Amino acid sequence: MENIIDAHYFVLPSQGNVYSLTKLCVSNGANKILAASLRRKVFSFEYSGDSDGFLKPTVKEVLFTYIPNGTEIISIDAFTRSQSSDDFVIGITIIKSSEHNTPTYLNIYSEWEPSSEINLDSVAQNCLTIQLDFVPYQLYHTEMYTNADKFNKEVVWLLSGSDEKIHMFREDQANHCYSEVNVADYFPELVEPPSIILWMDIYHCKNEARRVSAYGCECGYVKLAIVDLTNREVLSCWSARFEGPVSTVRLFTEESSLETPSFLNVAQQEKEEEMAVHLLVSNTLQPSVVYMNVLQQGLRNCCILPDSERYDAVLCSAIADVNMDGRHEIVLGTYSQDVLVYKYQECDADKSGTWFLLSQRSFANPIHSILYLDVTGDGVKEFVILTLRGIHIMQVISMLEGMAFPCL
Numbered sequence: 001m002e003n004i005i006d007a008h009y010f011v012l013p014s015q016g017n018v019y020s021l022t023k024l025c026v027s028n029g030a031n032k033i034l035a036a037s038l039r040r041k042v043f044s045f046e047y048s049g050d051s052d053g054f055l056k057p058t059v060k061e062v063l064f065t066y067i068p069n070g071t072e073i074i075s076i077d078a079f080t081r082s083q084s085s086d087d088f089v090i091g092i093t094i095i096k097s098s099e100h101n102t103p104t105y106l107n108i109y110s111e112w113e114p115s116s117e118i119n120l121d122s123v124a125q126n127c128l129t130i131q132l133d134f135v136p137y138q139l140y141h142t143e144m145y146t147n148a149d150k151f152n153k154e155v156v157w158l159l160s161g162s163d164e165k166i167h168m169f170r171e172d173q174a175n176h177c178y179s180e181v182n183v184a185d186y187f188p189e190l191v192e193p194p195s196i197i198l199w200m201d202i203y204h205c206k207n208e209a210r211r212v213s214a215y216g217c218e219c220g221y222v223k224l225a226i227v228d229l230t231n232r233e234v235l236s237c238w239s240a241r242f243e244g245p246v247s248t249v250r251l252f253t254e255e256s257s258l259e260t261p262s263f264l265n266v267a268q269q270e271k272e273e274e275m276a277v278h279l280l281v282s283n284t285l286q287p288s289v290v291y292m293n294v295l296q297q298g299l300r301n302c303c304i305l306p307d308s309e310r311y312d313a314v315l316c317s318a319i320a321d322v323n324m325d326g327r328h329e330i331v332l333g334t335y336s337q338d339v340l341v342y343k344y345q346e347c348d349a350d351k352s353g354t355w356f357l358l359s360q361r362s363f364a365n366p367i368h369s370i371l372y373l374d375v376t377g378d379g380v381k382e383f384v385i386l387t388l389r390g391i392h393i394m395q396v397i398s399m400l401e402g403m404a405f406p407c408l
Helices: none
Strands: 004-011 021-024 032-036 042-049 055-062 071-080 088-096 104-110 127-132 136-145 153-161 166-172 177-181 197-205 210-217 221-228 233-241 246-253 277-283 289-291 302-304 314-320 329-334 338-346 353-362 367-373 382-387 390-396
Touching (some): 021 367, 088 136, 088 153, 104 136, 127 177, 136 197, 197 246, 221 246, 277 314, 302 353, 314 367, 329 367, 338 367
Antiparallel strands (some): 004 390, 032 042, 071 088, 104 127, 153 166, 221 233, 314 329, 367 382, 382 390
8 A cells, every 4th residue: 555645544532343434425526424433422524625725624523312321332324315415314323231231222313304515413413213122233225126117216224133133224204214124025135144244235236137235244154145126036146154254245346437527528338237246255264255256156256365364353344446547456454453455467368367465554553444435525535444543544646646735
């Protein structure tokens, strides 16, 4: 990661975990970050312009309601209902320990009448609380098609729990509430896991006619499924077993999907049909692996990420175009305080390839979460790295060698 510089760093009052970092994709391109600490506090981070045209980093605590004293935040996630406006929905799972019991809740925050400008303080005051009868783990949102018409879709919450199930929560717009529905009716591939699901990921392909789902469990079990969205039928299903807990799974394509700038007047080509989908599986004890072209080969073509087990447990992962060559790299964050970057190299002889360790970077604390998004609004994505103590904002400079960034 020699081409990445530290842009900003801020300290959290208490540590987070692998589920306590999320993003708010703002419609104007200047995205925000939400970071939750275990002791009730949630902070927003963004860059805003000053009177001189420079970017100024801003960190602010967001006072979410219905998070009482003695509560610990387990996971946080967010999405927007609209692509053209900032109509955000934020989910936070909490646990409150007491002498007699440990109640857990899912708090969902949103504005029922969204405005043209985002106001996090206002969103944080509008809460719907759902009491849970299990300890929550990963909170995840995904699109769901309500019928055969792929244009009629909505965003739902998926929440993994200590009861070894995935719970689905769907919005009832007429009554302004959320309720739990049977996940098997909409996501039949996510039922009956053998143990607690630590991470799940969903990818839509084939012009949104297919859904690829993957999850990894505490017992080391990994499942991959391909679903036909027309009738919600599981077309193919594979599984694998590892010796240690699976920390993350990521479905991704090798090529980064960058939109053609409008001023070039070039039609955007549909590459999704020809782009192979791969599955990253990171493991806490064994080497992390990549299953190549899972749509065609399932879990048969396995590539090991070399030396990924030598840096203690892998806690998190991200897919990013680190060197800006139009192809994705794999980024792993480890408990040994190292970030590892892997790149794919094709072999000319048989058109196969291998993943090799491109670079690594050490930090002062264990790495809990990694995001890759544009937080400065300049069209270039940055790394947001959550460690045990705080958050690093890191900027890629490979395309602009030698240039200074006075705004940072």
